[in-house]
Amino acid sequence: MEARIEKRVLLAVLAHPDDESFGMGGTLAKYAVDGTSVHLICATRGEAGEVDPEFLEGQSSIAHLREMELRCAIEKLGLREVHLLNYRDSGMSGSADNKHPEALINAPLDQVAKEITEYIRRIKPQVILTFDPIGGYCHPDHIFIHQAATKAFYLAGDPAFKSSFPSYKPEKLYYHTIPRHFVRFNVRLLRLLGKDPSKYGKNKDIDLTQIAGQDFPIHTRINYKSVKTKKEAAGACHASQGGAGLTRGVIRWLLWLMRAKPEDQFMQAYPEPDSGIINTNLFAEIN
Numbered sequence: 446m447e448a449r450i451e452k453r454v455l456l457a458v459l460a461h462p463d464d465e466s467f468g469m470g471g472t473l474a475k476y477a478v479d480g481t482s483v484h485l486i487c488a489t490r491g492e493a494g495e496v497d498p499e500f501l502e503g504q505s506s507i508a509h510l511r512e513m514e515l516r517c518a519i520e521k522l523g524l525r526e527v528h529l530l531n532y533r534d535s536g537m538s539g540s541a542d543n544k545h546p547e548a549l550i551n552a553p554l555d556q557v558a559k560e561i562t563e564y565i566r567r568i569k570p571q572v573i574l575t576f577d578p579i580g581g582y583c584h585p586d587h588i589f590i591h592q593a594a595t596k597a598f599y600l601a602g603d604p605a606f607k608s609s610f611p612s613y614k615p616e617k618l619y620y621h622t623i624p625r626h627f628v629r630f631n632v633r634l635l636r637l638l639g640k641d642p643s644k645y646g647k648n649k650d651i652d653l654t655q656i657a658g659q660d661f662p663i664h665t666r667i668n669y670k671s672v673k674t675k676k677e678a679a680g681a682c683h684a685s686q687g688g689a690g691l692t693r694g695v696i697r698w699l700l701w702l703m704r705a706k707p708e709d710q711f712m713q714a715y716p717e718p719d720s721g722i723i724n725t726n727l728f729a730e731i732n
């Protein structure tokens with residue numbers, strides 16, 4: 446069958462430097478290896494991330510350090526380009542960073558959605574990936590980006606929305622989700638150890654019981670075993686966040702998931718998927 450599309454283009458819309466590596470990095474690397482042009486929108490420079498002083502030697506700021514780490518990871522994953530939206534990391538729920546005037550969560554959702562729409566119209570991806578409705582592990586920036594990217598997905602194809610670029614309708618929208626059986630296993634394990642699973646992580650700001658309680662249907666599974674080393678190399682770029690071995694909190698947990706099974710799972714948000722079918726290709730039915 447003749448290919449309907451000339452060039453496969455994939456766009457991931459995420460929030461912080463390291464989301465691309467510790468989250469869906471295996472999938473991004475796998476498509477890049479296959480010749481797909483893979484773009485990343487990253488909304489912030491991870492300003493609220495905890496960084497040990499040794500990593501900041503010779504660096505002007507956490508933002509600069511983490512942008513460098515992000516660019517390192519982009520290269521390891523083989524991505525085409527990263528587009529930064531220049532908002533500030535809002536930090537986990539309840540942190541002082543939430544109140545910063547430049548924090549992503551304090552920006553109007555419509556404004557961020559419009560910025561993402563412009564990128565979609567310019568880059569013309571057939572497939573868009575973002576966080577699930579609870580942002581993976583309930584990070585406020587992840588939830589915000591999920592909402593903005595979803596809005597932008599539909600706005601891009603709406604001719605009534607005027608912008609610098611003509612309207613363009615992407616074909617598929619997916620949400621990356623964390624396997625629930627892993628989360629539930631963790632909740633049980635922590636309880637057995639006498640720990641509180643609703644206060645997980647170094648800062649006790651991750652509620653695993655909340656994550657375990659919300660399930661999303663899985664429509665596509667991507668096995669990234671063939672590019673596992675690329676994902677690991679990208680993770681190692683984020684040394685300030687524990688990527689090089691000094692692991693902490695949620696990153697340690699995500700790394701554990703990754704080692705357990707080299708597979709990403711996605712919920713298909715658009716178009717409405719046929720029930721009962723699990724795809725192994727994000728571009729299924731497009732070409």
Ligand SMILES: [Zn+2]
Pocket residue numbers: 460461463464584587
């Ligand atoms: Zn993040």
